[in-house]
Every structure is written in C-alpha cells, then in structure tokens.
Amino acid sequence: MKKKWQPTLIRTGIRIPLILWTLAVLYPIIWMFIGSFKSNAEIYANPWGLPETFNVQNFADAWNNYNIDTSVFNSAIVTVLGMVLTLVLALPTAYALERLRFRGSSILFTVYVSAMMIPMVLGWIPLFFLLMDFGLLDSIIGLSIVYAISQLPFSIFVLTSFMGTIPKELEESASMDGMSPYGILFKIIAPLSTTAIITVSIMNAIQFWNEYFMALIFLNSREKYTLGLAIDFIGSEAQYTNAWGTLFASLTIAIIPVIVLYAIFQKRIAKGMTEGAIKG
Template sequence: MAAIKFLAKLTVRIPLLIWSVIVVFPIIWMFLGAFKTNAEIFRSPWSLPETFNVGNFVSAWTDFNIGTAFMNTLFVTVLGTVLCLIFAIPTSYALDRIRFKGSDVLLNLYLSSMMIPAVLGWIPLFFLLMKLNMLDNLVALSLVYAVSHIPFTIFILVSFMGTVPRELEEAASIDGMSPYGILLKIVTPLVKSGIITASILNAISFWNEYFMALILLQTDSKNTLGVQMDLISTNAQYNSAWGVLFAGLTIAVIPVIIFYSMFQRHIVKGMTEGAVKG
C-alpha cells in the first residue's frame, strides 16, 4: 500500500519537477548572461560567467536609461494601484450594501466588462486622451491602469464585503458614525485580505504592462520598463548589447519575483477566503 502511494506521488511530482525546470532554467540563463561579456555569450552561452562583472548592470541603468524607466514604472504601479483601490472600495461597498433598482444589473455590468478584450478600447482611448492633452503623461497612464482594473478589483472585494456582519454597521450608525466612517473604520479593516490580494495582483499586472505604455507614452524619458526593454532588445540585435539586455531584464524581473515571494501567502489566503466566502 505504501509503495502504491509513493508511486502515485511520484507520478504527480515528476511532471511538476520537469515543468519547474522548464520555467526556471530560462530565468537562470538570463541571470547568468547578465554577468557575461558579449564574447562570452557568443562563445559559450550555456556556461557560467568567467567573472561576475556588474558592468552590464551599470551600463543598462545609466547608458540605456533603465534607471529612469524603473522609476517611471514604480511611479505608475504605485499610483495606479492606489487609485484603483480608491475607486473600487467604495463602489464594491455600495454595490453590496446599498440595494437600489438596477444594482444587480450594474454589478453584472462591471463583472461582464472583464470579458471585453482591452485591445478594443486602445484606439478610442488614444484619441480621447489626445483631445484632453493627456498623452505622454505618467499620471494619465496610471489612471488608465486603475480604471482598467476596477472590474477585477470589484470582483474580488464584493465577495469579502458580503461577509461583514451588518450588525457591526448598524451599531456604528447608532453611535453616530457616518457612512464614510463605517466604510473606512469598520468595513475596510475587515476585508483587508481581499484588499491586499487585489493590490498585489494589480501591482504585478501594472509593472509588467507593455502595450498601453507603448501607445500612450511618446517621450523616451517617460518610458516604462516594458517599452524600454523593447528598445534595448532592438538595439541588441544591431549593436550586440546582449549582456546589457540580460542585465535590464534581470533588473525588471527581480522586483516582481521578490514582491510575489514576500506576499505569496497573502495572495493564496485572499483568493481562498474569497472563494469560500463568496
């Protein structure tokens, strides 16, 4: 019996191990390539670097404007995440707690908008921002990010809002607390897991976003990491700046890996609680 259980576990773990190697190996290869010279990359692309030289990182950060793109990406990610929460938290509360004619239709409209491909709105959005003189603006890009993820954030938060006992809100209301005070001081702390989960997923999505930044930003000094890495990739093909490219990719990827590793438990906990409570 023990042998059968061992074989059953083995049949599951071996494919997972193989898949893990397939996923992790390119990341390790990229990381090692960041410390190699161009000659080493062409001569022995799969070997370890002869010396771990950080010159590629310095060149990527300064000469290829990765430093500026990094700060731009950090700015739009933080601002977009905060704006999304500012819009989505009161909306989720209103849709769950305030019953009015058409509230269910409005909620379903929000949720169904997640099924619409974002590419359909790129051209109208471009002309709208152009008329408002908001092209090539990092704040406008952050606002676009925030609005685009409001339905997803509402989808997560509504299930958490529904678990907050109404008796707590009624008691706070009797004590004279305003509806905004109830939302901020009573409800929001109780749905902290959902807020953290939505914030982490949104932040990772904003950090990795490419197409909207490519369309809405027109000045090189305002490029985000996705756009700047595309420029470096094109440059590497003609100037053999492969080491710099790998260094730039490493700089772009490491914060996401660290961020996800730190908050992985919160993501799993939040999604599990949302699924059970919802």
C-alpha cells in the same frame, strides 16, 4: 497494500508535472540572470555556462547608457499611481454593491464582472483619442488612469466577494451608534478587508509593472518610457550593437522587484483569493 500505495502514486503523478513545469519556468530566468554577468564574448563562446567572473558592468551600462534608471522611476510612478487610484475607485464601489443594496445594483455588478471578459485591446483606439482630447496622451498621469480603469472590474470582483464574508452585525452595531456609511467603510470594513486589499494591490502592481502594449500606444517620448518600452528599445539595439549582456541585465532589473514582491506577499495573495472565493 494497494490502498496504501494509491495516495503515494496520486501525489507522485501530480508532483512530477509540477516539478517539470517549475524547471521549464525557472531555467530561462536563471539563464538570463547568469547571462547578465557575462561579457558579449562569453555569451557567444559559452552561452550555457557560468561566467568566468561575475561582472556588473552590464548593469552599469543599462543604468547609465540606456536610461534604465529613468524607466524604473517611470514604472514605479505609474505602478503606485495606478494601484492607489484603483483602490480609491474600487473600495467604495465594492462596498456600495455588496452592502448598500439599491435598484439595479445586481445589474451593475454583472456589468463590472462582464467587463473582465472584454479584451482591453478593443478600447485602445477610443482611449487614444480620449486621452488626446484631454491632453493626457504621452503622459504618465494619463497612463496611470488607463491602468487603473483597466483593473477596476477585477478589483471590484475580489473586494466584493471578500466583503460578503464580513458579518453584517458589525455594521449594524456601528450604524446604531451613529457612524456614517463612510465611517463604516473606512473604520470597519477596510481594516477587516486588509487581506483582500493587499491581494488586489499586489496583483495590480505586478500587472502595471509588466505592462507593455498600452505604454507603447500611449507614450511617445523616450524620457517617459516605462521598463517594458526601455527593454524593447535595448533589445532592438542589441541586434546591431551586440549588447546582449546589457539586455539581460535590464531584464534582471525588471524582474527582481516582481519576484521579491510576490515572494513576500504570496501567502496573503493566496489567502485573499481563496477567502473571497468561498463567499456565502
């Protein structure tokens, strides 16, 4: 009898902390979502209750009066450009490090992996002056380049680990048929690495969409603000204008694409991370 109860007790002991943690994470998100449909009077009078009527005026105010529409567009551009540029740089680099063995390749891979341990904050000041010298300061393009470079070590690590699970015989057969290394990469390795590519792309997209500090440092013009900066501006204004409903609406607009994107590709991301982890 004791042996029969042991698995149940173990599962219960694991699930209870996970359920409590889930509730702790979901509660402020739900509270924010409900608050986005309340008027300021309702937020002050009944901050924890449901709104009397679900009013979308807060979303209209955020979209029209606080230029959230422009910030959403800027964040989308930065996210897409950063994600594409990261893949363009990381995919051939990962293939070269994993398959085209050359002198110093292991050292170079170690350098890339070690870069994951270096706090990005240490490079902000040099990057600021570097972007200034190239005329890319206060530029969406410049910010996209910085984002892409910041995620290169992680992307190369995941892609390299995943490529190590692909049988080399496929490449050897293609090479014997006269296919070039670029053909092997884009016609054989890339299609077989779709799961890892999707994993890297989604993880990077979430990181770029939510990023705040580098955008704060490298962007000055309000019309180029990303969502993080726009929401910070609304938060500062809310202290004096009581635009808390507008702030909640802005946060809801920012968080919904991330939740939807992760929900759609959750299984792909988990598969990509686990398959890359069992390299060899």
